[in-house]
Amino acid sequence: MGSLWLSLSLLIYLSYFSLSAADPVTCSGIVPMRYRNDKISIADFGGVGDGVTLNTKAFREAIYRIQHLKRRGGTLLYIPPGVYLTESFNLTSQMTLYLAKGAVIRATQDTRNWPLIAPLPSYGRGRELPGGRYISFIHGDGVHDVVITGENGTIDGQGDVWWNMWRQRTLQYTRPNLIEFMNSKNIIISNVIFQNSPFWNIHPVYCSNVVVRYVTILAPSDSPNTDGVDPDSSSNVCIEDSYISTGDDLVAVKSGWDEYGIAYGRPSSDITIRRIRGSSPFSGIAVGSETSGGVENVLVEHINLHNMGVGIHIKTNIGRGGFIRNITVSDVYMEKARKGIKIAGDVGGHPDEKYNPNALPVVKGITFKDIWGVQVLQAGLILGVKNSPFTGICLSNINLHGVMGSRTPPWKCSDVSGAAHLVSPLQCSELRGAQEAASCTNY
Numbered sequence: 001m002g003s004l005w006l007s008l009s010l011l012i013y014l015s016y017f018s019l020s021a022a023d024p025v026t027c028s029g030i031v032p033m034r035y036r037n038d039k040i041s042i043a044d045f046g047g048v049g050d051g052v053t054l055n056t057k058a059f060r061e062a063i064y065r066i067q068h069l070k071r072r073g074g075t076l077l078y079i080p081p082g083v084y085l086t087e088s089f090n091l092t093s094q095m096t097l098y099l100a101k102g103a104v105i106r107a108t109q110d111t112r113n114w115p116l117i118a119p120l121p122s123y124g125r126g127r128e129l130p131g132g133r134y135i136s137f138i139h140g141d142g143v144h145d146v147v148i149t150g151e152n153g154t155i156d157g158q159g160d161v162w163w164n165m166w167r168q169r170t171l172q173y174t175r176p177n178l179i180e181f182m183n184s185k186n187i188i189i190s191n192v193i194f195q196n197s198p199f200w201n202i203h204p205v206y207c208s209n210v211v212v213r214y215v216t217i218l219a220p221s222d223s224p225n226t227d228g229v230d231p232d233s234s235s236n237v238c239i240e241d242s243y244i245s246t247g248d249d250l251v252a253v254k255s256g257w258d259e260y261g262i263a264y265g266r267p268s269s270d271i272t273i274r275r276i277r278g279s280s281p282f283s284g285i286a287v288g289s290e291t292s293g294g295v296e297n298v299l300v301e302h303i304n305l306h307n308m309g310v311g312i313h314i315k316t317n318i319g320r321g322g323f324i325r326n327i328t329v330s331d332v333y334m335e336k337a338r339k340g341i342k343i344a345g346d347v348g349g350h351p352d353e354k355y356n357p358n359a360l361p362v363v364k365g366i367t368f369k370d371i372w373g374v375q376v377l378q379a380g381l382i383l384g385v386k387n388s389p390f391t392g393i394c395l396s397n398i399n400l401h402g403v404m405g406s407r408t409p410p411w412k413c414s415d416v417s418g419a420a421h422l423v424s425p426l427q428c429s430e431l432r433g434a435q436e437a438a439s440c441t442n443y
């Protein structure tokens with residue numbers, strides 16, 4: 001039995017790679033890569049890559065120059081090999097931040113002088129604590145045509161001081177993201193390594209046309225809230241061909257928090273997540289739990305996960321309102337997970353006591369197909385909301401196998417309707433048979 005599963009999983013593994021090698025499908029074309037004629041180097045602005053000198057002035061002056069000279073076609077800011085310590089800085093439109101091989105942009109650990117900014121209107125407060133929040137290490141607000149790329153240089157958040165403040169409960173405000181774009185469009189982030197973010201790594205919020213590809217995102221598995229990429233109230237986002245291994249969700253699609261997110265009313269839509277590999281004690285690919293502006297038209301495919309908490313996780317709560325609809329997840333392989341698939345309406349807290357308990361989320365039109373896993377302790381949990389059952393939940397060709405002798409039932413379902421076809425093992429009588437499954441492959 002063991003060797004059968006071994007060879008089966010090997011087969012799946014090999015077919016995954018041969019498929020992706022022969023499969024050129026990409027959504028990265030939504031933002032064209034820019035060639036910039038005008039090039040400057042951080043060294044021209046006094047940048048010193050010795051790992052000790054603080055380069056805040058060099059970064060801010062270089063970017064000020066790009067913003068004010070406005071060279072036709074934009075400007076490339078070159079970061080040569082070396083370790084450039086700096087405080088946070090803002091990007092501007094029509095620029096490329098280019099990290100050479102061996103270039104490291106490293107965040108200062110001086111948390112006392114870290115600037116604060118207003119909370120996001122769709123969250124009403126900082127995600128962790130009431131009030132404002134620390135600005136992201138690299139920030140862009142209201143910018144367009146920005147590229148962060150190079151030869152796999154590193155953006156290092158040195159987050160352990162922040163993680164320790166979180167652990168010791170000495171944080172005053174919500175920790176900084178490593179990179180945040182707000183109200184921005186036409187953004188490409190590629191061929192960069194992100195490591196040790198204080199909080200979420202890459203956070204596009206109120207953005208459109210964002211491509212994240214060929215990135216590596218790393219943080220220790222016990223680092224708190226180090227999500228990989230969190231598209232939030234954003235549309236046309238493409239996340240492809242990346243390796244992410246962090247202490248929280250690898251990718252989580254969000255759209256605001258309870259009454260604040262409902263009032264702001266900006267959904268996340270048209271999100272593609274493809275060819276992602278990685279590992280996390282929490283979720284691989286997630287939608288939620290903050291989905292109050294709604295999430296729709298999400299395609300997740302060719303995902304390869306190992307040592308996971310939950311493989312694929314769709315999560316919401318009462319008070320969230322909003323909708324989660326037209327989500328397709330296919331071609332997922334996972335090895336060693338506590339849970340394979342979870343869709344649940346009781347996840348995550350509330351910003352304050354003013355949330356409306358009658359604001360129930362609507363979850364509808366969720367398709368999972370061609371999902372394989374070995375050493376998955378529990379295959380699936382689908383737990384709808386009592387007065388707002390999840391509908392159109394379709395499962396087909398799902399093989400999530402546990403460990404021998406486990407007494408956990410493979411599936412648990414409640415307040416859900418839909419169909420299941422070729423799901424083994426399945427014990428979820430709420431989902432009907434093959435005929436309905438055929439009719440629900442299209443939302």
Ligand SMILES: *[C@@H]1O[C@H](CO)[C@@H](O)[C@H](O)[C@H]1NC(C)=O
Pocket residue numbers: 060089090117139141
């Ligand atoms: C960076 O942008 C933020 C908000 O967009 C602003 O509050 C802050 O003053 C800017 N920082 C610098 C150094 O320009």
Ligand SMILES: *[C@@H]1O[C@H](CO)[C@@H](O)[C@H](O)[C@H]1NC(C)=O
Pocket residue numbers: 150151152191214215216
């Ligand atoms: C950078 O990393 C990406 C993704 O891991 C890889 O595909 C690419 O070949 C690397 N590029 C260079 C210049 O090392």
Ligand SMILES: *[C@@H]1O[C@H](CO)[C@@H](O)[C@H](O)[C@H]1NC(C)=O
Pocket residue numbers: 296297298299326328443
């Ligand atoms: C559902 O989402 C897919 C992307 O996964 C999109 O191509 C399709 O048009 C959407 N369907 C509807 C009815 O919006």
